[in-house]
Amino acid sequence: MIHAFSGGVGGARLSRGLADELVGEDLTIVVNTGDDFDHLGLRIMPDFDSVVYGIAGWNDTVRGWGRAEETWQCRDALAEFGVDTWFSLGDKDLALHLLRLSLLESGATFTEAAAEIVHRMGINCRVVPMTDHPVETIVITDNGDLSFQDYFVRMRCEPRVTAFRLAGVERAAPSAAWFDPLTGGDTRGVVLCPSNPFVSIGPILGLPGVEAALRRSAAPVIAVSPIVAGDAVKGPLAKMLRELGQPVTPLAIFAHYGDLLDGFVLDVRDEIFAPQLRERGVRVAVCDTLMSDREASRRVARACLALLSECDDHAG
């Protein structure tokens, strides 16, 4: 089994590549739930939905979230009722939310609901929420403590970030659907997708026992850099790094994950950092990490799988 830890867009793209490359094999995508929240009585799971839409090819690649060829009749009708529509749900996207609502109402856990959704979408790998417990990523800013969606959607990432907090994480057991195989030695490698290390991968690594399990595991752990040529491919990561006084380079990402990593996938535009990374004791693969289409996602997935094999050979 391969485990991939994922946030939203970038993780979804690599997840699709991994799912394409690992057909018939055992792939488990572990998805951040720190951004999840309740809205109009629906459970909103932005990263999970980005990943399953991405793997199924239903995602809107221009907008970067939600479904392609979306319509907005319901949102506009909600606005007529005077409902604050700061968070938009498209008409097609609502179908997934209603399916989830009906599963949760009938007593399913987030993990069980996810499995049913994945099954109904015909997705050929596991996509598992990191935990069934509520964890809320709080962005600590000079505008106060903000929930991730407040920071990201309402305030457009404008407040200056000083730190992060994961409310509820200390009581949030990792979902057994992915953690049992990981701790049981059933994984041959873990890929940290090119997602935000603070607010996407950070919550998964922050769950009780996860970092220790990764260190104990014989399986290699690799990361794909979400920083390319001095900027984040998507989202507020570059701005966050600057506000935290860190360089906007792959080295900052490596420093964040530290000695958890056995390997690092660097973008070809950042090859200059390869020697410094190798000096720090990780194996480095270099490739074009921009996943602009399905084939590009497969290319990065192949680089990840090759690097995992290389780490494994070296360890063996």
Add this chain to the structure above:
Amino acid sequence: MIHAFSGGVGGARLSRGLADELVGEDLTIVVNTGDDFDHLGLRIMPDFDSVVYGIAGWNDTVRGWGRAEETWQCRDALAEFGVDTWFSLGDKDLALHLLRLSLLESGATFTEAAAEIVHRMGINCRVVPMTDHPVETIVITDNGDLSFQDYFVRMRCEPRVTAFRLAGVERAAPSAAWFDPLTGGDTRGVVLCPSNPFVSIGPILGLPGVEAALRRSAAPVIAVSPIVAGDAVKGPLAKMLRELGQPVTPLAIFAHYGDLLDGFVLDVRDEIFAPQLRERGVRVAVCDTLMSDREASRRVARACLALLSECDDHAG
């Protein structure tokens, strides 16, 4: 205050007329909830929604339910997930259901959620669910006992009806928002809308204390015939009457309500029944009861208000 008891389409049309005629006065529409059910985690309230859409002029007059200029993106996307879409929710219609969901999730009763919806729609009268308790209209047929939606939507009213049952009615207190003013003497008349007497008005009259309160009240009670020229204007009422061995005439409606009534509004096509009704001790008004547009609804509403005054004068 005027009280009107209403089911779906016919009641919605008369409700709109009453709301137009009674601007600035006190009108309370009491709506059947016996057809309500849970679907995909949403609370479906067909009659309530027909009434508020009808009063606001948002209803689809051709289809007979839901909103005008509706789209079906979400329903089609649900079908792609393999969700059984026997019960269709349009994209615009979903907005009302999500608003209701969010109100109910935040602890509102059905009555409180209804008041908020009515307020947000800018409706100038009260529209109150008959009760906050679950009541389920069961249609007893030669195909077994069916919930109303199963009978009406899934089985297209095809099974032969032998009787009706109101599951839970004995524990279902009428909502105080309409029952307190009724019992407190604050009503000057009650209109039973041209809705199905068995499955629309029947559940309201079947709530504990309602019939007794109507009999005790000094305010007159009148009904508008849902049977015109030997057929029901809408829905399975004519078929039900035949299967129950009753004539498809206003006399069967009168017989059903019996001595609860002080007045009866007869369609002009059925004027022939006026003498027989008068013999039975009710005041009769005759008018064109087909409410094909807004002005027609006002016309029937005026006939109702005039008949209530006539009953009142006579009693005084």
